[in-house]
Amino acid sequence: MPRRLVTPHRAILTATLSGLVLLGGSMLGPARATPPETPVGAAAWLADPLAPPDPVTAGPARVAAFFAGLAPADATALARRFPQITGNLDGVPTRLRYLANRLDHPEAADRQILGYDDSADGRVIEVLGDLDTADRVVILVPGVDTDLAGFDTGLGGVQRRAPAWQARQLHDRIRAGEPGARVAVVAWLGYDPPEGMGRDTVREDRAATGALALQRFTDGLVLGHTGRSIVVVGHSYGSIVAGLAAPGLPAQVTDIVALGSPGMGVPDRSGLRTGARVWACAAPGDWIRRVPGVRILGLGHGRLPSDPEFGALPLPCDDVDGHDGYFEPHTAALQALADLAATHPDGDPR
Template identity: 60%
Template sequence: MTVKRFITALLAVVLAVPAGYVFGPALPSPAPAPAGWAAWLADPAHLPDPGAAPVATVSAFFAGLPHRRAAELARAYPDVVGNLDGAPIELRYAANRRQSPRWAGRQILALDMRGDGRIAEVLGDLRGATRVTVLVPGVDDTLGNFDTGHGGVLRRSPAWQARRLYERMRADQPDAHVAVVAWLGYDPPEGVRREALREERATAGARALDRFVDGLVTGRPGLAVTVVGHSYGSTVAGIAAPGLTGQVTDIVAIGSPGMGADRAADLNTSARVWAGTAPGDWTRRLPGLRVLGVGHGRLPIDPAFGALPLPCGNVDGHDGYFEPGSVALRAMASIGAGPAGDPR
């Protein structure tokens, strides 16, 4: 997407519909109850409420169950257990294999096939990892193009990007205990339209991301987490930042249209904040404003934002950050694999 196309799209939206549609308050329709929850909550065993129970409560519930009983719940309610932050990792893998044979043989930590879908795939040994990197993708990513990339462009694929990052980590630090998660756990905007110019989708995604990361670290005080947000995914990461556990050591924004703040300090996080944008990335030329709910604030590559600079000098366009040979890929691998250093 070029800046010209972005500006054209913005003008088209503003001119084609009442200004209130673009600039006015959002009126989201109520989200449908997640699949399987009604039956789960009606179970006479008084199972924890997946939407209300803290992650630590869910974790403690499963810790108190015999293995056989936990396996029975995964078989009876795969769509709940497979997406239940705080449930045991292997149990979630098993539940999601049961949900769909398409994902058999892969480590799927979350899977919802309704609508555009949700998915989280793990590369590496998540249980044995001491450092985990969570990739948050942006506009137009869906369950349907998770492997192929939207528009059929492979390097846009969250699954492909996660593999390239995991391989880079393993090549650079073969003794490091690392895992990478491609986390499409929210509903990104479809194209550069109203939803992409606003932050309602990012806010909903941020809540889900906070809970997901809580599920990763519960009972694992030594686990360090890096969050990498690409494009609109960086907006999700920025809005999530105040609610992310202190075990998140680094937040990385690449190709970012803004993180929902004008300064890194406004993210209210103890994590280091990094930002980098390719020389030819169209987001570099965005105005970096928020007006009446439209826009995502100052670009994080602006020195006034206060982020640490992530090298991106040889990155090709908006989707090239994970290409082999990319200096950004090597830098992200260095940050994610640790021990924490300065990849500049």
Template identity: 60%
Template sequence: MNRLWILSALLLTAPAMWLFGPTQAIAPAPPRYQEWLADARHLPDPATATTQQISAWFASLPPGEADALTEDYPEVVGNLDGVPVARRYAANRDPALPGRQILALDRRGDGLVAEVFGDLNTANRVAVLIPGVATELANFNTGLGGVRHRAPAWQARQLHDQLRTLDPGTPVAVIAWLGYDTPDAVRRDALREDSAASGALALERLVAGLTQDRPDRRITLIGHSYGSIVAAHAASRLGPQVTDIIAIGSPGMGVPDRAALHTSARLWAGSAPDDWTRRLPGVQIFGLGHGRLPVDPAFGALPLPCADTAGHDGYFQPGTRSLHAMARIALGQAVASEA
């Protein structure tokens, strides 16, 4: 009888723990991690070494040794924040993608990838696009469902073009950053924040790598949909170089208001008039849901003009107020109100 009672209790509580258990942040190991650690050259541990330590270690290597290491472990070198940008591009070079500046590439599972538009070595201002649910390596260039304007690579290119149009003289770069395993669909995983918490760990390392030798660099994070939750989880642990966080089409950021993000960065929020996230209830119960929508005035975010934006994925369409405003924010320029 006791055994039956225990079994019944397990059957009842397991689904509840699956749904309502605590949020877990797991930093994935890079490809070929164990081989890298076992190498007789005593290579730095990507899981524990800071981006500053990685940078200093690579700088200490003779060019020939660094080249050999890149050739032996392109999967590790190409995904290691702190490694010189040019070396990461070389490690991630793909004959199928000639001329592309690929900052990270991991083909395992759904895949991870980050692409740079502009000169990241000279850029004073950098914008990082964080995509949302169901974005993966297979649709990074083509867009979810084959819809071009849903593709992070296309979106980043539009933002970079807008930046160059507004201010041709300022060195800028845009990173389309699929650096975390997004939820596969708008189901249980998308209602929880485990993916966001894990993504935040990777985002923190990205920002640390971008600013370690450039304390003057200014960074704008743009989180689309679930990507805004990734930015929210990382916000309190990012340095002052992150001056602005923009949430577009956000289902909530996992906190009740802007103050709960504990960041000095300005927070902007925008949502198209017909974006389906506007219909979400704005609640969070037992770890499900993401709380008040950041476009709610009570949240305390600055309003991003989106009156002429269409749908959940139209924020980067050329000619829209949303694209123009995001570019101005990334450049440190004033943004006109919706009126």
């Protein structure tokens, strides 16, 4: 049997990670998700006469049931009293989350904001399209160095890196091809991505925390929408979030896409333990292709999904420029994503 060649990059990273294994310490071991923080105002919320559910422990179904049992005036009044909690709580009706975030962040009053937190690096979730009537929802999960400050402008002022811009490109392309398509696109900065190329980027703790948030978010999206299907698109480190979330995503998530992915935290497609179709691509000039697909004691992210041996379906991206160009208007990748979003769950965008 011919010997498998080991690339210099793979050999170097393997040796480096092996050295870290010998050093030991807190860097090693499985990914550890951080429990959700108690939101500001939670004590007053729990003491409210309407007896709302605990925002930390109650799942979207429990939250939705509570709001369904309120008179409309009471639900609106609660959103006005506690906009920070209502505006970020999965299971709260869409219109109330929009209202709460308009009240709490009037500078974004002309946008459909489904979540907003300006503490630390910040979090924000923006919707394009009519989420309440959408039959298909596309969730874009961004990667390393994405924060609230760059949500509209992109890391380093490079617009094509901005989640809001990427979501607009995809939504516009969907509308151009299928004007009547009932599709919503969500730019989901619902977790805290790592910064730079340090410890947090090599490990998956941030991704594990983000995966729990993504599972909760998608659980909320399917409540009351039995015919709805969902596409999750993870770019770069965001694909690790999607990969770790995959086993716990609702069955209505029919497609998971990994763009420019350093790995999904598993050795191959079967490790995702999902019935969803899994798609992947890495542009010819994307530096992510040089990342070795190794994983040793919690360091590294496993085989790249763009590697045919991973087992993902290939998405076209030969004309994509670099690591951040997947949503540029002229690319085959953007068209394929639009086709995937606008088709039935069993449609093929290739």
